[in-house]
Every structure is written in C-alpha cells, then in structure tokens.
Amino acid sequence: MTTFEAILLTIVTASTPLLIAALGELVAERSGVLNLGVEGMMAMGAACSFAAAVTFDSTLLGVGAGILAGALMASLFALVVLGFAANQVGSGLALTIFGLGLSGLIGAPFVGARRDPVAHIDIPGLSDIPVIGRLFFEQDLFVYASIALTILVAIYLTRTRSGLTLRSIGENHTSANALGLPVWRVRFWAILFGGACAGLAGAYLALVYTRFWSPGMTAGRGWIALALVVFAAWRPGWLLVGAYIFGAATVLQLHAQAAQFGVPPQVLSAVPYLATILALLLLSLRHGRAIGAPGSLGVPFVPDR
Amino acid sequence: MRFELTPRPNVSPVMRALAPVAAFITAFLIAGLVIWLMGRSPAAAFDVYVLQPLSDPWSLQELVVKATPLALIAIGLSYCFRANLWNIGAEGQYVIGAVLGSWLALKTHGTEAGLWVLPLMLLLGIIGGALWGLIPAFLKTRFGVNEILTSLMLVYVAQLVLDYLVRGPWRDPKGFNFPQSVTFDPSATLHPIFEGGRVHFGALFALIAVLATAVILGRTLFGYRLKLTGDAPRAARFAGFSSKSTTMAVFAISGGLAGLAGITEVSGQIGQLQPSISPGYGFTAITVAFLGRLNPIGILIAALVVALTFIGGESAQILLKLPLDLTQAFQGILLLCVLAGDALVSYRIRFVTRGGGK
Numbered sequence: 001m002t003t004f005e006a007i008l009l010t011i012v013t014a015s016t017p018l019l020i021a022a023l024g025e026l027v028a029e030r031s032g033v034l035n036l037g038v039e040g041m042m043a044m045g046a047a048c049s050f051a052a053a054v055t056f057d058s059t060l061l062g063v064g065a066g067i068l069a070g071a072l073m074a075s076l077f078a079l080v081v082l083g084f085a086a087n088q089v090g091s092g093l094a095l096t097i098f099g100l101g102l103s104g105l106i107g108a109p110f111v112g113a114r115r116d117p118v119a120h121i122d123i124p125g126l127s128d129i130p131v132i133g134r135l136f137f138e139q140d141l142f143v144y145a146s147i148a149l150t151i152l153v154a155i156y157l158t159r160t161r162s163g164l165t166l167r168s169i170g171e172n173h174t175s176a177n178a179l180g181l182p183v184w185r186v187r188f189w190a191i192l193f194g195g196a197c198a199g200l201a202g203a204y205l206a207l208v209y210t211r212f213w214s215p216g217m218t219a220g221r222g223w224i225a226l227a228l229v230v231f232a233a234w235r236p237g238w239l240l241v242g243a244y245i246f247g248a249a250t251v252l253q254l255h256a257q258a259a260q261f262g263v264p265p266q267v268l269s270a271v272p273y274l275a276t277i278l279a280l281l282l283l284s285l286r287h288g289r290a291i292g293a294p295g296s297l298g299v300p301f302v303p304d305r
Numbered sequence: 306m307r308f309e310l311t312p313r314p315n316v317s318p319v320m321r322a323l324a325p326v327a328a329f330i331t332a333f334l335i336a337g338l339v340i341w342l343m344g345r346s347p348a349a350a351f352d353v354y355v356l357q358p359l360s361d362p363w364s365l366q367e368l369v370v371k372a373t374p375l376a377l378i379a380i381g382l383s384y385c386f387r388a389n390l391w392n393i394g395a396e397g398q399y400v401i402g403a404v405l406g407s408w409l410a411l412k413t414h415g416t417e418a419g420l421w422v423l424p425l426m427l428l429l430g431i432i433g434g435a436l437w438g439l440i441p442a443f444l445k446t447r448f449g450v451n452e453i454l455t456s457l458m459l460v461y462v463a464q465l466v467l468d469y470l471v472r473g474p475w476r477d478p479k480g481f482n483f484p485q486s487v488t489f490d491p492s493a494t495l496h497p498i499f500e501g502g503r504v505h506f507g508a509l510f511a512l513i514a515v516l517a518t519a520v521i522l523g524r525t526l527f528g529y530r531l532k533l534t535g536d537a538p539r540a541a542r543f544a545g546f547s548s549k550s551t552t553m554a555v556f557a558i559s560g561g562l563a564g565l566a567g568i569t570e571v572s573g574q575i576g577q578l579q580p581s582i583s584p585g586y587g588f589t590a591i592t593v594a595f596l597g598r599l600n601p602i603g604i605l606i607a608a609l610v611v612a613l614t615f616i617g618g619e620s621a622q623i624l625l626k627l628p629l630d631l632t633q634a635f636q637g638i639l640l641l642c643v644l645a646g647d648a649l650v651s652y653r654i655r656f657v658t659r660g661g662g663k
Contacts, residue, residue: 094644
C-alpha cells in the first residue's frame with residue numbers, strides 16, 4: 001500500500017464519524033430542534049461503547065452500547081426542551097457539559113486498554129483495483145453504513161410522507177400543529193435519532209478510529225458536525241461532501257505535523273477549527289444568510305390552544 | 306395520557322427567585338443518586354462537597370478565589386444572554402486575555418519596572434479578551450455567521466495559541482523543559498487583599514463588575530436597550546436601536562470581562578503561564594449566569610455556590626477518590642435543571658388524560 005493510498009483510507013476513517021453525527025443532527029434540525037449537545041452525546045457514545053466492548057469483548061455490543069448511550073442522552077434533552085419547552089441553546093450546552101463529565105467517569109477505568117482493529121469488508125476482485133480498489137471496496141462496515149444512511153435520510157426527507165411531515169413541523173410548528181400534525185412526537189423521534197447517530201459516531205471514534213479511550217477524545221468533532229449541518233445548508237448530499245472535506249483537512253494536517261515543515265504543530269492543529277469558521281464565512285458570503293435553515297429552528301414549541 | 310403547557314398569566318417574583326434554588330436541590334438529589342449508584346455514600350460526599358468547605362476558613366477563602374473568575378465571566382455573559390446572543394466562547398476570551406496581559410509581565414520580567422505594570426497588564430487582558438470576543442460579533446454583524454459555532458471554535462484556537470507560546474517562545478529557559486513561563490515578578494503579581502491571605506484583588510474587580518452591571522442594567526438606556534433587543538427584537542429596531550452595535554457592544558463587554566478574569570487568575574493565582582490555566586471557568590460561567598437568572602446579584606451568589614462544587618470536587622477527589630469529572634457532570638445537570646425550572650415558572654404543566662393518543 002502506498003502512502004497516498006494510506007492517506008486516502010485515513011481520510012475516509014476520519015470523515016465517517018463526522019458524517020454520522022452530522023446526519024443525526026440534520027434530521028433533528030429539520031424537525032426544528034437545535035441540539036447543541038452533539039459533542040456530549042458523542043463523548044458518551046465513545047466512552048460507553050468502549051467500556052462495553054472491552055468488558056464483553058464484543059465490538060457489536062460496544063456499538064450497541066454507544067448508540068444506546070447517545071439515545072439516552074438525547075431523550076434527556078428531549079424531556080427538557082420538549083416537555084418543559086426550555087431554551088434549546090442552553091439545554092444543548094448543558095447536555096454537552098454533562099456528557100463530557102459523565103463520559104470521563106465511565107471511561108476512566110478503561111484508560112490504557114486497546115481494541116483490535118475491526119474487520120474490513122473485502123470484495124474479491126474489486127478490491128484489487130489499484131488505488132480506488134482499496135478505497136471503495138475494502139472499508140469497514142461503518143463506512144458503507146454511513147453512506148447508506150446518507151442516502152436513506154435523503155430519501156426519507158424528500159420522498160416520504162413522514163419526511164414531509166417532519167420538514168413541515170420544522171418549518172412552522174404552529175401551522176403544523178394547527179393541521180393536526182404531531183409536533184412533539186415527531187420531534188421526540190428526530191432528537192432520539194440524532195442522539196443515536198451521535199452515539200454511533202462516538203462508538204466509531206473509540207472502536208475504529210483510535211481503538212483506545214482517552215478523556216476529551218471527541219476533541220470538538222461534535223461541534224464540527226454541527227457546523228457541517230449549516231455548511232451543507234441542511235441537505236444530506238452536501239453533508240457527505242462537507243464531511244469528507246473536513247476529514248481530509250484533519251488528516252492532512254496530521255500528516256503535515258509528522259512531516260515537520262517547520263510550522264508549529266499547534267498551527268496545524270488549529271486548521272480544522274479555523275476551517276470551520278472559514279467554511280461558515282464563505283457560506284454566508286455566498287448566500288447572505290444561513291440558507292436552508294428550517295423556519296422554527298431553535299424556537300421552543302408551546303401550542304396555543 | 307399527554308401533557309400540555311399553558312403560559313402562566315402572572316408569575317410571582319418569589320417563584321422566579323425560588324426556581325434556581327429548587328433546580329439546585331434537584332441537581333443535588335440527582336448527583337446523590339449517581340454517587341449512590343457508583344457504590345459510594347451520598348452522605349459522605351455531601352459532607353466533603355458542602356459541609357467541610359463551608360466550615361473551614363481556608364476553604365472559605367478558596368471559595369472566593371474560585372468564585373472570582375466565575376462571577377467576572379458570568380457577569381459579562383449576562384449582557385450577551387440578555388440580548389439573546391450566544392457567546393459560548395468565553396473560555397477562549399479568558400485565555401487570550403491572560404496571554405496578552407502576560408505578554409507585558411514577561412516583557413518586563415527582570416527589569417526594574419514600576420507600579421504601572423500591573424494596571425497595564427489588566428488593561429491588556431481586557432483588550433485581548435474583548436478583541437477575541439469581537440471576532441464572532443464582527444462575523445455575525447457583517448456576514449451573518451452564526452455566533453455560537455464561531456465563538457466556540459475560537460476556544461480551541463485560543464488554547465492552541467497558549468499551548469504554542471508556553472511550549473515555544475515563552476517557555477522558561479531554566480524551567481527544566483516544563484511547558485511553562487517564568488514566574489511573574491512581584492510588580493506583575495496581583496497581591497492578596499489581606500497579608501498572608503488567599504483572596505487577591507481580583508475579588509474586588511468581580512464585586513465592582515457586579516455593582517456596575519446592576520446600575521447599567523437597571524438605570525441606563527443601554528440596559529433598557531439590551532432588554533428590548535432580547536425580548537422584542539422588532540420593537541427594538543423600531544425604537545431605532547441598532548442590533549449590530551448592540552451585538553458588538555455585548556461581545557466586547559463579555560469578552561473584556563472574560564479577559565480580565567483570565568489575566569487576574571494568571572497574575573493573582575497561578576503566577577505564571579502554563580498550558581492549562583482554567584478548569585473550564587468559561588463554560589461553567591454559562592451555568593453560573595443562568596443559575597443567577599442573569600441578574601448581577603444573583604450571579605454573585607451563583608458564582609459562590611458553583612465555586613463550592615469546584616472546591617468540593619477537588620477534596621472529594623483526594624478524600625473519596627471520586628473523579629473530578631463528577632463535578633463537570635454535576636454542573637451540566639445543574640444547568641439543565643435551571644433551564645427546565647425557568648420553563649416551569651413560565652408555564653403551567655397540565656396532564657390531560659382524555660382521548661388517549663397524542
């Protein structure tokens with residue numbers, strides 16, 4: 001395997017958790033709920049999945065625990081923002097603070113443990129094609145699942161009745177409620193889906209990307225996923241593009257650090273964060289305002305009777 | 306069964322004031338449950354977290370020391386939150402304030418610099434924090450970029466700036482390769498208020514900020530303008546208040562106060578620059594601001610209460626081997642309870658049992 005191929009493969013690995021977490025957040029935001037707790041849910045997903053995978057020596061159980069942890073965190077958020085109509089920005093932040101703290105508690109006993117690499121799927125014949133063979137036909141299952149999930153979410157949002165309901169609730173919850181659409185129920189499931197995805201993304205980080213657990217290992221990826229949703233103008237297709245651009249930026253700065261160009265490593269480490277700001281700025285320059293944002297995004301819903 | 310939220314027509318001020326107290330008790334009960342689930346005694350934890358710090362004069366001083374940056378930052382954030390603007394990058398503004406202020410301390414290190422050093426350092430701290438805070442404000446007002454994400458991204462950048470400086474150009478050459486700067490000269494150190502005590506003059510700054518904010522919010526046009534911008538943006542526009550200049554102003558104020566907190570902490574408490582100069586004060590201050598109901602006096606009380614969890618957390622780590630992360634988890638739960646409590650004050654929850662399905 002050449003270095004070039006290796007870099008391409010790591011870009012895919014780095015992009016996948018961003019894509020999965022952002023997809024979940026995209027669905028929640030299309031239903032009108034802004035959940036700033038992605039980072040916390042992801043951290044919980046990482047810690048719980050790693051703890052379960054090591055304890056039971058099973059990647060499958062680990063992934064399940066990660067998804068469950070993310071969904072549980074999301075249901076806590078749903079209780080506060082839907083049940084009590086609390087401020088979504090503040091509650092999301094609180095969820096992140098809580099998740100980062102709790103994940104530290106859960107993960108602490110597992111510092112130092114390592115997991116074996118996850119099996120890659122090898123499609124005989126196709127994976128032997130130079131360069132693109134390994135890139136397209138010999139990834140781990142999560143990579144294919146994340147692509148499939150992107151397509152499914154896109155189809156769900158644009159081609160199904162239930163997706164249309166979700167979008168109309170996100171655009172204007174008062175009108176949707178007047179039409180008899182179940183605002184709370186749809187939003188609850190959308191938030192839960194977002195949490196499950198964030199948890200899965202965290203599980204991927206711990207079980208595939210690093211294969212160990214360390215405190216604060218999400219390193220702002222949850223926030224980058226949030227920015228990706230804005231960057232993608234709330235469209236799943238663009239999310240795929242955005243996630244891979246960011247994955248590439250992350251991996252390339254790591255390689256640049258290893259190559260020691262004489263640039264301080266901190267400057268390169270700042271690249272993903274600065275790139276996020278730049279991406280948001282470029283987007284605003286092109287469209288003036290955050291285009292495609294659901295009309296009721298972040299507004300608490302209290303039905304007038 | 307389902308439930309309905311109906312707005313309460315009039316909310317008594319007593320209830321509004323009691324909501325954070327109820328939220329705090331709820332958060333405490335949840336934390337107790339978690340500790341119990343971890344197989345520890347909640348009673349012992351309560352003793353270490355709350356009773357011991359409050360019964361020991363040394364810890365009481367420590368309480369004020371920890372509450373100082375929290376109050377300073379949270380007071381600043383209250384300006385933003387009142388105007389419905391989300392500056393969540395106070396941690397970064399704190400770091401940059403500390404960096405810019407420390408620059409002068411390191412420049413004058415070893416020289417016979419006089420009394421002017423310290424005031425100028427504090428001023429540089431304010432300027433550094435304000436400038437760092439103005440970046441997201443500028444991006445928002447000029448280009449419409451969401452301030453939540455940009456202010457947060459700048460936290461990571463600020464921490465990397467600090468990391469670079471203390472490992473690179475600002476590292477103490479005689480520091481055995483530890484990533485830290487030289488220890489500040491006495492002329493660059495914020496001294497204790499009482500000889501031999503722990504509480505330094507930063508606590509006074511926090512008090513001044515609280516009082517000034519109480520006056521500004523209650524007695525000036527600017528305070529009214531903030532309230533109007535947050536509660537009724539359209540009305541504020543009709544009244545001729547520019548939302549752009551309000552945005553810039555509140556970000557500059559909150560950034561400046563966070564920067565002041567940063568340089569105060571480094572100069573009065575740590576005494577040198579190191580890679581980590583904050584146990585997350587900038588984020589915890591968000592909890593403090595809401596726990597204090599965005600009210601200056603409320604924030605002062607909230608800062609002292611939350612500072613208690615930091616001190617309790619540190620001694621619990623030593624005495625009960627309870628990890629420090631527990632404190633952070635508690636602060637998150639506390640913020641959730643406060644926000645839910647706010648909603649419970651504004652809305653009445655009614656359970657409706659007829660009809661079955663939603």
